[in-house]
Amino acid sequence: MSRVTSPLDLLRVMVRIRAFEEAVGELFVRGGTAGTMLHLSIGEEGAAAGFGLAMRPGDTFTTHHRGHGVFLARGGDPRRMMAEIAGKAAGSCRGRGGSMHIADVTLGHLGANAIVGGGIPHVVGAALAARHLGSGNVSVAFFGDGAMQQGVLYESMNLAALWRLPVVFACVNNQYGMGTRIDRAAASLDFDARARAFGLRGVTVDASDATAVFETATQVLADAREGRPALVTLDCFRFYGHARKDRSPYRTEEEEREGRSRDPVARLADRLRGEDVLDDDTLTAMRDDARREMDDAVAFALAAPPPDLAALHEDVYAPDRPAPPSVDAYHALVYPEGEARA
Amino acid sequence: MSRVTSPLDLLRVMVRIRAFEEAVGELFVRGGTAGTMLHLSIGEEGAAAGFGLAMRPGDTFTTHHRGHGVFLARGGDPRRMMAEIAGKAAGSCRGRGGSMHIADVTLGHLGANAIVGGGIPHVVGAALAARHLGSGNVSVAFFGDGAMQQGVLYESMNLAALWRLPVVFACVNNQYGMGTRIDRAAASLDFDARARAFGLRGVTVDASDATAVFETATQVLADAREGRPALVTLDCFRFYGHARKDRSPYRTEEEEREGRSRDPVARLADRLRGEDVLDDDTLTAMRDDARREMDDAVAFALAAPPPDLAALHEDVYAPDRPAPPSVDAYHALVYPEGEARA
Amino acid sequence: MTTAVDTTTYRDALREALREGLRRDPHVVILGEEVGRYGGAYGVTSGLLDEFGEDRVLDTPISEAGIVGAAVGAALAGLRPVVELMYVDFAALAMDQIVNQAAKARSMFGGQTGVPLVLRTQGGTGRSAGAQHSQSLEAWFLHTPGLRLYVPATVTDAHHLLLAALREPDPVVFVEHKALYTTRSDLGAHAPPPGVSVRRREGRDVTVVTYSRMLHRCLDAAQALAARGVEADVIDLRTLCPLDLEPVVASARRTGRVLIVTEDTLTGGVSAELAARVTELAFDWLEEPPMRLAGEDVPIPVAPALEEASVPTPLRIERAALRLLGRRA
Amino acid sequence: MTTAVDTTTYRDALREALREGLRRDPHVVILGEEVGRYGGAYGVTSGLLDEFGEDRVLDTPISEAGIVGAAVGAALAGLRPVVELMYVDFAALAMDQIVNQAAKARSMFGGQTGVPLVLRTQGGTGRSAGAQHSQSLEAWFLHTPGLRLYVPATVTDAHHLLLAALREPDPVVFVEHKALYTTRSDLGAHAPPPGVSVRRREGRDVTVVTYSRMLHRCLDAAQALAARGVEADVIDLRTLCPLDLEPVVASARRTGRVLIVTEDTLTGGVSAELAARVTELAFDWLEEPPMRLAGEDVPIPVAPALEEASVPTPLRIERAALRLLGRRA
Numbered sequence A, B: 001m002s003r004v005t006s007p008l009d010l011l012r013v014m015v016r017i018r019a020f021e022e023a024v025g026e027l028f029v030r031g032g033t034a035g036t037m038l039h040l041s042i043g044e045e046g047a048a049a050g051f052g053l054a055m056r057p058g059d060t061f062t063t064h065h066r067g068h069g070v071f072l073a074r075g076g077d078p079r080r081m082m083a084e085i086a087g088k089a090a091g092s093c094r095g096r097g098g099s100m101h102i103a104d105v106t107l108g109h110l111g112a113n114a115i116v117g118g119g120i121p122h123v124v125g126a127a128l129a130a131r132h133l134g135s136g137n138v139s140v141a142f143f144g145d146g147a148m149q150q151g152v153l154y155e156s157m158n159l160a161a162l163w164r165l166p167v168v169f170a171c172v173n174n175q176y177g178m179g180t181r182i183d184r185a186a187a188s189l190d191f192d193a194r195a196r197a198f199g200l201r202g203v204t205v206d207a208s209d210a211t212a213v214f215e216t217a218t219q220v221l222a223d224a225r226e227g228r229p230a231l232v233t234l235d236c237f238r239f240y241g242h243a244r245k246d247r248s249p250y251r252t253e254e255e256e257r258e259g260r261s262r263d264p265v266a267r268l269a270d271r272l273r274g275e276d277v278l279d280d281d282t283l284t285a286m287r288d289d290a291r292r293e294m295d296d297a298v299a300f301a302l303a304a305p306p307p308d309l310a311a312l313h314e315d316v317y318a319p320d321r322p323a324p325p326s327v328d329a330y331h332a333l334v335y336p337e338g339e340a341r342a
Numbered sequence C, D: 001m002t003t004a005v006d007t008t009t010y011r012d013a014l015r016e017a018l019r020e021g022l023r024r025d026p027h028v029v030i031l032g033e034e035v036g037r038y039g040g041a042y043g044v045t046s047g048l049l050d051e052f053g054e055d056r057v058l059d060t061p062i063s064e065a066g067i068v069g070a071a072v073g074a075a076l077a078g079l080r081p082v083v084e085l086m087y088v089d090f091a092a093l094a095m096d097q098i099v100n101q102a103a104k105a106r107s108m109f110g111g112q113t114g115v116p117l118v119l120r121t122q123g124g125t126g127r128s129a130g131a132q133h134s135q136s137l138e139a140w141f142l143h144t145p146g147l148r149l150y151v152p153a154t155v156t157d158a159h160h161l162l163l164a165a166l167r168e169p170d171p172v173v174f175v176e177h178k179a180l181y182t183t184r185s186d187l188g189a190h191a192p193p194p195g196v197s198v199r200r201r202e203g204r205d206v207t208v209v210t211y212s213r214m215l216h217r218c219l220d221a222a223q224a225l226a227a228r229g230v231e232a233d234v235i236d237l238r239t240l241c242p243l244d245l246e247p248v249v250a251s252a253r254r255t256g257r258v259l260i261v262t263e264d265t266l267t268g269g270v271s272a273e274l275a276a277r278v279t280e281l282a283f284d285w286l287e288e289p290p291m292r293l294a295g296e297d298v299p300i301p302v303a304p305a306l307e308e309a310s311v312p313t314p315l316r317i318e319r320a321a322l323r324l325l326g327r328r329a
């Protein structure tokens, strides 16, 4: 474990992620978020915190539709996140992106993607840029096991290996893509072999163990920085449904019980308690702090005003370029009111 | 070697393929073919004949832009092929497809493709159909090493393995995609490993040895028929340029010499001569026959009339469905000649 | 004593068409992401796996190009595949298979073969699903010779047009609308064939041309217009290829004013083709240029009010019609 | 004694723009299939690898989605990539990256970021390359908010519009025409910026609107028309987004007759948008509906005569103009 990141730091980030997801999930149920889709990363905190904390400032990354955790681990501001998910102007994407497109470029975030696999090739280009600009940064694509079946992943892996780029492909394998268990989507589950077959290193790690993720990530990122890209598979379990309201009828109770027993937060907390690094009071305080932080974020999001309708045509092109005219404005030109035709 | 296909059969088909390619190449140079692109499979006859003859009647297949050889090996009629490449109405695609889209469905050919990788997923569906209809047929996708970098290949391999389909992916690895040597396109050249990583069998065979290809293909096709799909890499060398006029300045003379020394036709002929199965007269007669057959095909193509312009709008939709109107016909309706507007 | 009227939903009407297709034609297979166990992201295929088994209803991995490509191959080899593309936005991942393969095979191979494939998908706004899950991309398919394009607005059309698609020898892109699945009405026993537009409301003042979900918004607007003494003639195109403009032109010749309402973005959209054709075919009778009310030329935002502002609403349709009639809104 | 005039080709003019871009901006990188050693399928990038090295000019594998996606990422991370898509037909393999990623990033992320990417590609007929290598697909990009779309017809525009594209903060789809690479003329020192249409020939009888290769065919037709006493006003749009219709509308108000000539297939094509806009903006001055002469609604055949019959030719343009003028051809 690196000198700067302690197991307690990992735990704290995981606790905050869980608190965020619980808070945003409640907000969703109360109708306070924008849209009908909300994908929670509960159960995946070990992957998000372990990998996210191993990255350096300046490292870039793309995330998928279940990306709140990684985003938070990389320094996301819960208020602006919550406001974004609520579709408010104070959100980091001005309320245009919502949960699936949440992004904050100041964190090195190149964007979240609602297209499964859509953000994967971006890290190849970002790594090219890093090398070109001599920044020494790595670029990491986070995506789910579902994206392991998208062709663009293999095109991207090949490019990364061919050009020896500082790239890590991080597959958050929560065992499911919607209702499809990974063994019903993929004929072979040896993802490390897929990596090797394309000339990359392949590593699988049990992501219910956040410190193991952190250690693997630290090493893999260092290698990538030297031009040895990798695919890292972060094995975990999606505790709840695909979206907040999906009750996962396609899973057995036993499977759910067994999956949830691999709780990364509880696991690290238990270990640290066993090692006497953590006592109950500290853990309770950590949880209370996180809950307060996220309650505050929710309050902020609820109080924030919705986006100004007049801003609809902004940001389609750069601000110094003409915005597309609104249909109404165009009509006013073509069919001027009260004027008779010649 | 199967009872029905003798090494002499293989040789004869290879000799015919070479004769076809030489004839069509000359026709191209004389301006007798349609279009500026013509991709010859000289050097790849071992792959085409060896694999093509191992397939059964009823087996389906897709080919790529360098597909004359496979097509011929599967029973293609040189006259209709040559006419097609010349863009004549007597061509198997009525002159609409040309060299890159040549097809004859009566041979189980599902179509040639000018999109690198475009025909690969079709065999997954064709194999599904074969299983559904209980035909016992295998479906084979032929494509080049360049398509090894197209994502859809991996989507297709995964589907074939997941559904245990009677599919063979046959990569004709002629070492080049246009001017890019395969080691500059792919970070790892162990294609068998790629296959295994997706749950398929992977086999590489030296395709300058047509009998080796035939034997491997026979075995792999039998396996596929039982639901064990495979990727077969047929190693060979593209003797000439990417297209007929490309002089391959990106290759060294030594590389060309060395590559051309792996001539599948010469290799099998030499072997059969050594085994006293073939004498010079027989070989000469075989070559003369082939040349005559292809000269006849060229004469047929040259004499054939071009497509009727009136047929332009046919076959966009099924014959019993309305064809799209021609722009002129539409204009005649909207802007009737000599009629003044109301 | 009243008899209970048998109403059904757009979703159920689609499912019944698929069920009928699966029953009557053993060559029909359904494939797509989550079409089996999950029953489809919008529930259209729910129950079909249990009824017809894994050989007829195939859950696929998330491999849009591969899946659509497999469906093309299956169609070439004798099946009649129905592939579900969960969102039309994902067509962007399968455009080569749709446009370069499915649409061209018959012509490229000189009529030797055909691709009797139904590509079911859904588009449009209404769920704050954001820029990558809310587009209306039917213009891409309209612009592709070799494809047919069905865009049902009603429960009855959802059913009968899908059944008709299952009888076509050529690829049909069948675009449902995500906001219509729960709409409910009687299921008519028959419907006109593809390529027949239908007048959904009669009026003498302005011709309104539309399809899919926008039909309902146009009808709402027409009601509001009626309260203001304006009678709209509302025509539902039902299919964009084949396209039947006869009733539109006939209506335009009576009203002289045509309002075209589509949800796809304005520039280069379906509304452009409709406006061009109406102008070509009814020029001498037009009092005003056909008016296009379409989606704004922006990626669709998540914030609900912004999303709704990016597409035509009943109120905006009403106002546009009044403007077209030269009246203050 | 005459001085040799410095003429150059469309191809060379493009290359010089790339060279200038590479020289003046260290963030410019070129990537694509065969752009390096091979020099590009149509020779545009020939020599640039030698001059600028492998860090600036990158040969890629045949992975259209991956390459365009990598370019999007490079643009997001501070480079200015120029990606060459060998044929616009292959855009079908990269539509997700072009439409769902490059075009939407700025808006979806609330203006935090932009994608200064130039996607160079080429389209059109003229080489009997068949249905999958001859399409004109610019309508797809015209219909995508967030993209800019340049379609140069002349040597000078090829050069200056590409240089301008290299200065844009947003993604530019830059569609060259395969039949223009060897056209030759003087290279002008300047050209109007993107979004300015240019009159290429003056005439009072009919307004002809076009772009890319069809400009040359329209000019040929205009010459033939002149011999028959018909003077055509020929306007080259140069860029479709931004689109400058002012000179078109002004001309239409004088001539009353507009002929739109595009190579892409008619239905749902660019000609539809142009016809709709011209009607909207010049309705009261039009004697006839704007006439669209476009590609036939068919996949493009290989046989040369069929291929040529599938797109507008000078003769067909001439005849269409005469018909529009109510005269026998």
Ligand SMILES: Cc1ncc(C[n+]2csc(CCOP(=O)(O)OP(=O)(O)O)c2C)c(N)n1
Binding pocket: A039, A065, A066, A114, A115, A116, A117, A143, A144, A145, A146, A147, A174, A176, A177, A178, A238, A242, C033, C062, C064, C086, C090, C093
């Ligand atoms: C290209 C594409 N196909 C399908 C979908 C619909 N979809 C959204 S999430 C999802 C499952 C993704 O599974 P996975 O990648 O494992 O991520 P997870 O949801 O498990 O985090 C699917 C199929 C999509 N958004 N994009």
Ligand SMILES: Cc1ncc(C[n+]2csc(CCOP(=O)(O)OP(=O)(O)O)c2C)c(N)n1
Binding pocket: B039, B065, B066, B114, B115, B116, B117, B143, B144, B145, B146, B147, B148, B174, B176, B177, B178, B238, B242, D033, D062, D064, D086, D090, D093
């Ligand atoms: C999708 C796509 N990308 C690029 C091309 C242009 N192209 C035609 S052939 C070719 C090289 C293909 O190499 P390979 O697959 O090895 O086949 P070979 O030509 O060697 O037989 C390329 C890049 C294409 N036709 N389709």
Ligand SMILES: [Mg+2]
Binding pocket: A144, A145, A146, A172, A173, A174, A175, A176, A177, A178
């Ligand atoms: Mg998953």
Ligand SMILES: [Mg+2]
Binding pocket: B144, B145, B146, B172, B173, B174, B175, B176, B177, B178
């Ligand atoms: Mg090759």
